[in-house]
Amino acid sequence: MIATVMVAAALTCPQESKLQAMLPDVFAKSAAHYRAIDAAATPLMNARTPKKRNRPFDERQVPHGWMAKEGKLDMRSIYWWTSGHFPGSLWYLYEATGDGFFKDRATVWTEFVAPNSKVSDNHDVGFIMYCSFGNARRLLKTDRYDALLLETADSLSKRFNPDLGVIRSWGAISDNKNFLVIPDNMMNLEILEWAAKNGERGTGNGERGNAKRFDDIARSHSTKTMAHHFRADGGTYHVLNYDQRPGFLGAVQEIRRGQGLSCETAWSRGQSWAIYGYTMMYRETRDPAYLAFAQKVADFAINHPNMPADGVPYWDYGAPGEERDSSAASIMASGLLELSTFVKGDKGAKYRAFAVKQLLSLCSDEYFAKPGENGDWLLKHGVGHKPVGSEVDTPLDYGDYYFLEALLRVR
Numbered sequence: 001m002i003a004t005v006m007v008a009a010a011l012t013c014p015q016e017s018k019l020q021a022m023l024p025d026v027f028a029k030s031a032a033h034y035r036a037i038d039a040a041a042t043p044l045m046n047a048r049t050p051k052k053r054n055r056p057f058d059e060r061q062v063p064h065g066w067m068a069k070e071g072k073l074d075m076r077s078i079y080w081w082t083s084g085h086f087p088g089s090l091w092y093l094y095e096a097t098g099d100g101f102f103k104d105r106a107t108v109w110t111e112f113v114a115p116n117s118k119v120s121d122n123h124d125v126g127f128i129m130y131c132s133f134g135n136a137r138r139l140l141k142t143d144r145y146d147a148l149l150l151e152t153a154d155s156l157s158k159r160f161n162p163d164l165g166v167i168r169s170w171g172a173i174s175d176n177k178n179f180l181v182i183p184d185n186m187m188n189l190e191i192l193e194w195a196a197k198n199g200e201r202g203t204g205n206g207e208r209g210n211a212k213r214f215d216d217i218a219r220s221h222s223t224k225t226m227a228h229h230f231r232a233d234g235g236t237y238h239v240l241n242y243d244q245r246p247g248f249l250g251a252v253q254e255i256r257r258g259q260g261l262s263c264e265t266a267w268s269r270g271q272s273w274a275i276y277g278y279t280m281m282y283r284e285t286r287d288p289a290y291l292a293f294a295q296k297v298a299d300f301a302i303n304h305p306n307m308p309a310d311g312v313p314y315w316d317y318g319a320p321g322e323e324r325d326s327s328a329a330s331i332m333a334s335g336l337l338e339l340s341t342f343v344k345g346d347k348g349a350k351y352r353a354f355a356v357k358q359l360l361s362l363c364s365d366e367y368f369a370k371p372g373e374n375g376d377w378l379l380k381h382g383v384g385h386k387p388v389g390s391e392v393d394t395p396l397d398y399g400d401y402y403f404l405e406a407l408l409r410v411r
């Protein structure tokens, strides 16, 4: 989520001036797109999807994407991992335009996903609840959602295994054969850091208070992930399977390609989650190890020989010439903008300039959709899960969310 980012003194380069000048128009067009999605989605929001999982709640639906062949909005259950991104984008549009319409609609869609606060069977509740309720709290300057956010942090923390030192991303808590962790999990730590600072505190007399444990978990997960989840060059694996057997506890028993091309290449969105996630962890903890690591994973991406000239990565760094993933670019741009505020001198300026280049590309006709196309989502050319042929070259709600966030960070 957007944080109060200190903007480097106005060392604005010509490309950034160009982007700044485009912002009012891009925000106005984005607002029109999202009004159209909201209008199409509202009559569908209470339609129930068939229950796939044993949930204690009704399965209501939130807009997620676009089914081009059917010409239909892709509505997903409120328990789908991206259900917080549409409400979150509405909050960013409220922030960008000041238009009360977006505040009202963001509030409705945000409150719709509230049942996720009780969910412990996946790590995505951090994304879901912090992109929606976290932004609501920040922009409405209210504490009325705090209990819900703290409950979410508690639900997420149940997936932490203290013996391994990491949160289980996928799979049942009771599975003692597989313990799967993905770099995307770094994004779900932000709500834990928020909870650590806003939950029950200690007395100041040495008693730590219940909330401190959330920070302990987030740091443990980040540090362990840093040690295991990346190759020496800073490129990420997608799925690690940690061993839970006594004697092997915490060892990596298996590497899976997951959403990437192979175990030897780096899946682009995973790399972007890492850039954003370690920058966020530095913001929250000021641990210099996280700042150094954020730069390492960022440098891997920026300097990769397969990074296209426009800064929008192929869906995997090992798949040059195949589809681009606009979501990998928008997440990376938002992360780099924040990273540039922590890194001094030429290196910080280089991160900012790269993010500006990415955003200029995403604002161009090649990526930014015209009204009425792309299901009215903002960015074309996202890739969800290429190895299984799911959501290839399509809009993605989270691509839009981090695009709007990045533009707000520029502004």
Ligand code: GLY
Pocket (backbone or CB within 6 Å): 081, 184, 259, 269, 384
């Ligand atoms: N967190 C799942 C994805 O990035 O596709």
